[in-house]
Amino acid sequence: MVREKQSFGGETASQWSNDKARPSKIAEAQANGQWQQAQPLTAVTPEQVAELTVRLQVSPCAYENFTNLSPSVQKTYTCAYSHTKTPAGRPKRLAWLMDRVERNLPPM
Incomplete structure (x- = not known):
């Protein structure tokens, strides 16, 4: 039995999440300043x-x-x-x- 990929307007779910959601969220964070304000994780000393x-x-x-x-x-x-x-x-x-x-x- 082969499972079909769910389609969103001619695009597969994996294409939609990888190609469209991530870059727009990154661009949004860069535009509103959250990207620059992000604190890097620090190791436990x-x-x-x-x-x-x-x-x-x-x-x-x-x-x-x-x-x-x-x-x-x-x-x-x-x-x-x-x-x-x-x-x-x-x-x-x-x-x-x-x-x-x-x-x-x-x-x-």
Whole structure:
């Protein structure tokens, strides 16, 4: 059984999404200034992991579970904490994170 590609006015779905949507969104972002304002992603540093580890010491269970996690999972949790949109969101993110680490749940 062969599946037919869905057509949008004579164009396949893959042609439509690749050829038309992306360039227009990029051009739109360049025109309105969002393209230039985009912040590059930064790598999680050992200092950031250490900072989060210190913050988790208020809960012995969370601290122990966090220190027993693999370095990649520690970095994932650290990224979730340190890349909050606003500083005001960090306490809420820390509470969420601490709850998950205390229960030994994966980051997401």
